[in-house]
Amino acid sequence: MVQLGANRYGKAEVRVVHVTRAAAAGGKDAIRDWNVSTSLAGDLAATHLTGDNSSVLATDTQKNTVQAFAKKLGGIEPEAFALALARHFVGTQSAISRARIAIEEYPWTPISGTGHSFARAGQYTRTVTVTEDREQGRSVVGGLEDLVVLNTTGSEFWGFPRDEYTTLPEATDRMLATTVSARWRLRGAEADWAAVFEAAKSALLTAFAQTYSYSLQQTLYAIGSEIVTSVPEVCEVRLALPNKHHFLVDLAPFGLTNDNEVYYAADRPYGLIEGTVLADDAPDAGIAWS
Numbered sequence: 208m209v210q211l212g213a214n215r216y217g218k219a220e221v222r223v224v225h226v227t228r229a230a231a232a233g234g235k236d237a238i239r240d241w242n243v244s245t246s247l248a249g250d251l252a253a254t255h256l257t258g259d260n261s262s263v264l265a266t267d268t269q270k271n272t273v274q275a276f277a278k279k280l281g282g283i284e285p286e287a288f289a290l291a292l293a294r295h296f297v298g299t300q301s302a303i304s305r306a307r308i309a310i311e312e313y314p315w316t317p318i319s320g321t322g323h324s325f326a327r328a329g330q331y332t333r334t335v336t337v338t339e340d341r342e343q344g345r346s347v348v349g350g351l352e353d354l355v356v357l358n359t360t361g362s363e364f365w366g367f368p369r370d371e372y373t374t375l376p377e378a379t380d381r382m383l384a385t386t387v388s389a390r391w392r393l394r395g396a397e398a399d400w401a402a403v404f405e406a407a408k409s410a411l412l413t414a415f416a417q418t419y420s421y422s423l424q425q426t427l428y429a430i431g432s433e434i435v436t437s438v439p440e441v442c443e444v445r446l447a448l449p450n451k452h453h454f455l456v457d458l459a460p461f462g463l464t465n466d467n468e469v470y471y472a473a474d475r476p477y478g479l480i481e482g483t484v485l486a487d488d489a490p491d492a493g494i495a496w497s
Contacts, residue, residue: 213248214251216248217269218270219244220243221243221273223277225277225282227282235317238282238315240312241311241312241313242310245273245306248306248307272292289310290337297341304341304342307338313332314333316328330354331387332351335347336390338497346396346492346495347398348391348393348496349391349400350390355386356387356412358383358384358420360467361419363380363381364378365379382470386451387446387447388446388448393441394439406438407434410433411433411434413433414426414432423450427484435484441486442488443486443495446480446483449480450478451474
């Protein structure tokens with residue numbers, strides 16, 4: 208005997224670029240560049256068990272809805288867009304009880320001199336995940352990924368266990384670099400989304416720069432703590448920090464000394480540090496991470 212377990216379906220990576228024209232954007236064009244993924248769940252057993260598609264909203268329809276909403280709602284914050292889209296799917300499809308909308312936003316920087324020229328700002332990707340459930344309410348998770356940060360000093364790593372397989376020397380002054388992937392859970396579904404994002408990003412950068420680090424784990428906790436304490440709308444932060452190793456190059460064969468100046472940046476293998484920081488009064492996560 209077998210039975211159907213949890214399932215969902217949707218349209219992945221719908222690319223949408225919306226331009227708010229100068230007349231509506233204060234004299235200069237404004238861009239929202241998104242990668243939108245939809246995922247729906249509910250009473251969908253029939254399509255799996257018998258091929259009855261009467262409750263299946265086609266993924267092509269989901270794609271069309273994303274594009275139509277981009278026109279209807281304009282260049283709003285991605286959290287507001289995702290909330291509206293999730294509410295639409297749950298509210299209009301009787302078989303769908305849960306909608307999950309994930310958005311990646313790619314930033315663009317205006318080029319001075321015109322109101323219509325931009326350069327892609329590749330410093331990070333902004334992320335949003337909204338989940339709406341007919342019975343369990345809604346959740347909003349913001350965040351960013353691919354943010355590369357580096358400290359040239361102010362980091363150590365020593366005192367770790369040593370066994371017959373340990374070759375890593377202890378370091379009292381090392382380069383510390385990582386590519387940050389951060390997700391922060393919001394306490395509610397209403398906020399000044401732009402202000403929350405900027406405050407969380409600023410807190411992240413401040414904590415990384417100002418923490419004298421004895422381990423990347425310590426840095427992770429400092430970043431999460433700074434975001435939670437500095438941004439009252441945030442109650443939980445989840446972080447993934449790959450350790451982008453920088454090794455001193457041995458220049459002795461060339462008769463040269465290397466006074467912490469020349470490094471080899473290794474891309475793999477790398478340490479991967481992951482962790483969660485929560486406010487003491489953080490409510491239950493519910494459907495936020497489902």
